[in-house]
Amino acid sequence: MNNFENHRTLILNATYQPLSIASAKRSISLLLSNKINVIKNSNFEIRSESSTITIPKVAALNYYVKAPYARRVALNRENIFIRDKYICQYCGNQAESIDHIIPKSKGGQHEWQNVVACCKKCNLIKADKYLNQTILKLAQAPLKPEGNFWIKTIIGSNPDPEWKEFLISA
Ligand SMILES: [Zn+2]
Incomplete structure (x- = not known):
């Protein structure tokens, strides 16, 4: 090496x-x-x-x-994973995808405060619902990296x- x-x-x-x-x-x-x-x-x-x-x-x-x-951090899949330490923010398993907390179909924005890393299982449970319509809970409020x-x-x-x-x- x-x-x-x-x-x-x-x-x-x-x-x-x-x-x-x-x-x-x-x-x-x-x-x-x-x-x-x-x-x-x-x-x-x-x-x-x-x-x-x-x-x-x-x-x-x-x-x-x-x-x-002041350097801007691009809002992309890799950087969301880094912010969330590759951990599903609903259950703590390894994250495999990104979830919009307020679904895009319900007007949710693609912004740091509305996206979290999550596992496939939680992503299926969450689907196109609001968080309070599911059994899922957020580990912490997702923040814009600073x-x-x-x-x-x-x-x-x-x-x-x-x-x-x-x-x-x-
Ligand atoms: Zn999960």
């Missing part, structure tokens, strides 16, 4: 909030142009004739990038364990 293509660097803002994920190629370019400070190195090195570059696991920009927090949620949609569900301490607010 330790090859060049698989290597990713967590890039933090100058204030240490997570900003993006860079490929090895991109982090070398950031290093060579002195745009980042290494916080944690990996044990992965690229050798050239004149020098050796260690690819960082985590690095921070030397300069502040404004307002990545703050650093977007970083999860970039990192995916399986981040590098060494990034963890820098993703606390994410």
Whole structure:
């Protein structure tokens, strides 16, 4: 797994909030142009004739990038699953589909507050009904993701364990 293509660097803002994920190629370019400070190195090195570059696991920009927090999270199936941790919000089983709490056929909107991840079984029970016409209950009110949620949609569900301490607010 330790090859060049698989290597990713967590890039933090100058204030240490997570900003993006860079490929090895991109982090070398950031290093060579002195745009980042290494916080944690990996044990992965690229050798050239004149020098050796260690690819960082985590690095921070030397300069502040404004307002990545306003980055909009696309309302799609994958991001709803990430918000709901791949768990059916009605019964706690593994989620396989998306349910509109107020059905679209009854005027329900396709928006964060009206969609939840759910399993096939609950989806069948729910069908085109209002929630109070079924036996189902919501585990929690579905909210529009805020703050650093977007970083999860970039990192995916399986981040590098060494990034963890820098993703606390994410
Ligand atoms: Zn379910």
